[in-house]
Amino acid sequence: MSGWTASDIPDLHGRRAIVTGANSGIGYHTALQLARRGAAVVLACRSAERGQTAFDRIRAxxxxxxxxxxxxxxxxxxxxxAFASRYGDAPLDILVNNAGVMALPRRTTADGFEMQFGTNHLGHFALTGLLLPALRGAASARVVTVTSGAAWSGRFRFDDLQGERRYSKWGAYGQAKLANLVFARELDRRVPELTSVAAHPGYAATNLQEAGPKMAGNAVMQKAMGVANAVVAQPAAAGALPSLYAAVAPDVEGGACYGPRLLQFRGSPIKVVTPPHAAKPGLGDRLWQISESLTGITYTPTPA
Structure with missing residues (x-):
């Protein structure tokens, strides 16, 4: 059994999509395949230069x-x-919350949040909330939030979410990826007129693994990560398949997570088991309230 591939993506003409972090890795291949099948795709990128390179590659x-x-x-x-304002209220069929950072030395965002929690979770929480009118304007919108196997080791330190008293780069990454998973589930519960799911790529070769060691000036670890990507990891194109499946497959279940078939490490996408602590009663609500408070973004209630 070969499993689901990009060739199984249905025709997407007439549908609009936004992919964050579309300039490289998983995001690039997600945007590429959606565009190939006819979707109007917005490449949401931090770097204008890298974004333009990705734009040109996809166009080619x-x-x-x-x-x-x-x-x-x-x-x-x-x-x-500013990005959400530029997009406006045009119906949005697919939002892929893909961009992220991994295992960085402690840094803060422009708003003073710990960089991994602020970028991977709070930034996407704010973006999704601001785009909610556009998502509600589509007939059957999907929101896909990319998590990671690191969510299994992630724990919320609600007394020190920003890692101000004690910081571990991998602990912060696990917390951020757990937040992605909990957010996807809670969004599906709170906004029933759209389908919100999580996806993770398994171990895929992207520049994400090398970014942290590079920022820390650890050349040895950076090289080791590069070797692991070349020898062990599956290609980024394969790592994008769970995101694509979650975005377009007809049998996707709201609140579920999709990842690689083989030990959640590599292979074709399927619905996967998630860490039990991600479904702890009240956890989604607590994260939601904190996220609204930190970002100042309040999701409007579902219209009666």
């Missing part, structure tokens, strides 16, 4: 693709607001 691979390049820095809520 899919001539005639309906593409727009949008500036979005998830580590700056002013940038998130």
């Amino acid at each position: 691979a899919a001539p005639g693709a309906d593409l727009t390049l949008g500036a979005l820095d998830l580590a700056d809520l002013a940038s998130v607001r």
